[in-house]
Structure formats: structure tokens, C-alpha cells
Amino acid sequence: MDRFDPREIVSTLRDQDLCVGPRIVRRILDTPGFARRQIAKVLPGGETLDRDPRFRHLAHLIQDFQEAGNPILSIDTKKKEFLGTLYRDGQVYCQEALKAFDHDFPSLAQGVIIPHGIYDLILNHGWLHLGLSHDTTEFACDSLRFFWQRDGQLLYPNASAIL
Numbered sequence: 813m814d815r816f817d818p819r820e821i822v823s824t825l826r827d828q829d830l831c832v833g834p835r836i837v838r839r840i841l842d843t844p845g846f847a848r849r850q851i852a853k854v855l856p857g858g859e860t861l862d863r864d865p866r867f868r869h870l871a872h873l874i875q876d877f878q879e880a881g882n883p884i885l886s887i888d889t890k891k892k893e894f895l896g897t898l899y900r901d902g903q904v905y906c907q908e909a910l911k912a913f914d915h916d917f918p919s920l921a922q923g924v925i926i927p928h929g930i931y932d933l934i935l936n937h938g939w940l941h942l943g944l945s946h947d948t949t950e951f952a953c954d955s956l957r958f959f960w961q962r963d964g965q966l967l968y969p970n971a972s973a974i975l
Contacts, residue, residue, distance in 0.1 A: 816841055877975040878934060883968045884975045886931040887956065889948050894921035928955045935967065 818837040825832050877884050898921060899912040913920050924944065928951060931938040939959055945951040956974075965971070 816846060873975055874933070877973070880972065881968065882971045882973050882975065883964060884933040885956075885959075886929075886933060887952060888929050888931075889952060890927040890929065892924050892926045892946075894918060894923075895925055896920060896922040926951060928952060930955065930959050932967075939963070 818834040818841065821837045822832055822834050825837075874884055894916065897912050898916045924946075926943050926945065926948075928941045928943060929938055930941070941955040941958060943951045943955065945954070960974075964974075
């Protein structure tokens with residue numbers, strides 16, 4: 813399948829001394845049925861040889877921890893987000909349109925926040941911690957420590973380990 817980038821088409825046409833802008837190129841591409849589309853992740857990437865044994869081992873660990881009454885946590889750090897009057901995808905209910913800068917330069921941000929999630933597989937419950945540390949490992953450890961001191965040891969008073 814062919815892909816067309818209006819900017820590349822404009823550049824090629826300008827190299828041939830044709831004066832055209834990206835808006836015109838987009839309008840021309842719209843007529844034969846071309847549209848801006850997101851890439852779909854549907855092609856198989858291949859098999860990992862030792863994948864099944866690793867998942868079987870993990871399943872046994874989960875069963876052992878669950879039987880012992882120990883917590884099983886899934887921990888993940890998400891993409892950092894810039895704070896401030898910057899554009900965000902999506903919509904919100906409000907009485908007036910929200911205003912944002914026309915560009916999302918990091919220099920316009922009032923700071924950076926990093927979301928970190930902890931999900932308890934047994935209780936089917938999650939916690940979200942927001943941090944400022946750029947050291948992902950340090951932040952993950954702090955987040956887990958905070959979870960354990962605040963909620964974990966109350967939820968699992970007899971726990972001997974965490975998976």
C-alpha cells in the first residue's frame with residue numbers, strides 16, 4: 813500500500829519549480845479516497861522461543877503467592893506529561909472553551925509529572941501515584957514503598973513477600 817505525505821509531495825513539486833502548498837495537496841489527495849489514517853498494529857512480530865516456559869513459571873508463582881496470601885502487584889510507569897496551559901486530546905464539559913498555547917514546547921510547561929500505577933491482581937484494585945522524579949527506578953521504588961506503608965500492609969497483614 814502506498815503512503816503519501818503531503819509535505820514530501822510539496823517538496824518534490826517545488827523541486828520541479830511548481831508552486832503548491834500542503835493544503836492544496838491534501839485537498840487533491842482527499843478526492844480519490846485517500847485519508848489520514850493511523851497505523852494499525854496487526855502484523856505478527858514473530859514468536860519468542862522461550863515465551864511459553866516463562867509464562868508457565870509466572871503462572872506457578874502467581875498461584876503460590878495467592879495461596880500464601882501474599883500480594884501480586886503489576887507496576888507500570890507511564891509517559892511523562894507536561895503541566896500547564898498546553899493542549900490535551902479529548903473533550904471536557906465546561907461552559908467556555910478552554911484555551912491553550914498554540915505549541916506545546918517544554919519551555920511553556922510549568923513542570924513535568926510522571927504517572928505511576930500499581931495494580932493489585934488479587935483485589936482487582938489500582939493506585940495511581942504522581943511524581944516529579946526523572947529517575948524511573950527511584951520513583952518506582954518510592955511509589956511501591958508509599959503503597960506498602962499506606963495501604964499494602966493493612967490489606968496484607970500476614971504477607972511474607974510481594975510478587
